[in-house]
Amino acid sequence: MTERPAIPYRFEPTATAAALQASHGGIEDGTETGEVVTVAGRLMLRRGQGKLLFGQLQDQTGRIQLFAPANVTPRFAELGALSLGDWIGVTGEVMKTRKGELSVKVTDWIVLAEARRSFPDKWHGLTDPDTRYRQRYVDLWVNDDVRRVFLLRSRLLSLTRRWLEDRGYLEVETPVFHPIPGGALARPFVTHHNALDQDLFLRIAPELYLKRLVVGGFERVFEVARVFRNEGLSPRHNPEFTMLELYEAYGDWSVHMELTEQLVAHLATELCGSTKLTYQGRDLDVSAPWRRASMSELIEEQIGRRVDLDTPIAELRALCDEHDVPWKDGHGPGKLLLELYEKTAEAAQWDPVFVTDYPQEVSPLARAHRSQAGMTERFEGIVAGRELCNGFSELVDPDDQRARFEAQARQKDAGDDEAMVVDEDYLRALDYGLPPTVGLGVGIDRLVMLLADVSSIRDVVLFPTLRPEQERGDASPADAPTEGAEAPETPEPGA
RNA sequence: GGGCCACUAGCUCAACUGGCAGAGCAGCGGACUUUUAAUCCGUAGGUUCCGGGUUCGAAUCCCGGGUGGCCCA
Secondary structure (H helix, E strand, O other), X not given: OOOOOOOOOOOOOOOOHHHHHHHHOOOOOOOEEEEEEEEEEEEEEEEEOOOEEEEEEEEOOEEEEEEEEOOOOOOXXXXXXXXXXXXXXXXXXXXXXXXXXXXXXXXXXXXXXXXXXXXXXXXXXXXXXXXXXXXXXXXXXXXXXXXXXXXXXHHHHHHHHHHHHHOOOEEOOOOOEEOOOOOOOOOOOEEEEOOOOEEEEEOOOOHHHHHHHHHOOOOEEEEEEEEEOOOOOEOOEOOEEEEEEEEEEOOOHXXXXXXXXXXXXXXXXXXXXXXXXXXXOEEEEOOOOOEEEEHHHHXXXXXXXXXXXXXXXXXXXXXXXXXXXXXXXXXXXXXXXXXXXXXXXXXXXXXXXXXXXXXXXXXXXXXXXXXXXXXEEEEEEEXXXXXXXXXXXXXXXXXXXXXXXHHHHHHHHOOOOOOXXXXXXXXXXXXXXXXXXXXXXXXXXXHHHXXXXXXXXXXXXXXXXXXXXXXXXXXXXXXXXXXXXHOOOOOOOOO
């Protein structure tokens, strides 16, 4: 009786667990509806009761009990012999047991897939982080919260696209392979194109291509871009992550600050029911408007004295030393200011704030501030102490942009491997004319973390980057499928 | 890259100061017609992450390595 079951090529359920709970959850205990449905999923629990068998079928939407009396259910013994985790399709009448559990009375059933490896403990589940990330296909079944987070992520992207499209934004796709890495300060991954015999870089940001599209006349564009940065792994960094970038012609930074706070409030309302959130046990209100404060102001709040680009560099360095900020001779006042801010002020923020007025020295693609010398019209949105987004009035002047690129190139020559290089084609595009434009990048992973109330990026990325699994010396029998000649110690039951 | 912590059965975890490697769930055999992590009886299951060392004796102590987690850079 243990030959492999015939697996159909197609199966057509007529109901889901959640839909049944919603439509029939209210019927009285001990009643039958006469309504026959077909459901499918994995058998996750089983309780034999002699001539009666209870099971719990789990599908993408939730769980529904199976009620199988021996005198009603065909192949009753085989149903009881299924492994936990087997996929089955079940047809039967919707009913509620005397004890009040909505159920499907099994009048027909079929195996859709066998689970040859046993699922984790039905009560304690799977907790080992390494196994959870490597075997996400198991994690998704046994840890309910995991499924919730990724459903939220999917809905967040869908809502975001619709919201932007409703405002005239066009979704575009730009290259992942970049001949020149650009658009951010980060170390790229390098790969090689054989036919061209040329190194290519995986993009660290889509920025420069999206602005080329504004030059090309697409006035409002966005891209949900997977970007790649060659950095370490941590609870907040995955080497590949998702960035929403958008550009809007004719706008300045204030346009995208308003857009950001409205989008985030919209998503919070849709996905969490409110702009008043709880994040890691602490209240957080993301409703608009968010506070605006300059980098200098925020530093001053923390260290008790005003610093800006006019502060003598010796004093800035002394302050860095005082606050354990490492600095180098090549760092100008702008870089020192940014480092001081990141060390002393960023993590101290909790409620949303737009940090404004970033130094030109550290913002090579942002337009000069209209009233603050040496500064740019750049902002970052900080929520719960972490950078959520970064945007600015775009630098549109080709001569200024060339000078900024060249300053970056000098830093690169001086050993800064995150610095930019001169992108001649981008300068050529600017030569054709980029109108006043605002741009914004939003860290989608961090936004999901915020709204799903999780603290590690690995919990919002389905398959986070991990070291490759170690090859064992030989295949461990315990790790192999309990099948065939490899497992002679397992007698064929009932043969 | 540095610091701290963890790694024991398929899963979740025990094993005191170095003294016979254990339990629950899952598995396997059996009982049970209203269960809810069902219950009950029986049974099987181990490279204690890997490699060295100390010791009469190591899951436990020491050294080196691996993987992961958290913190820092």
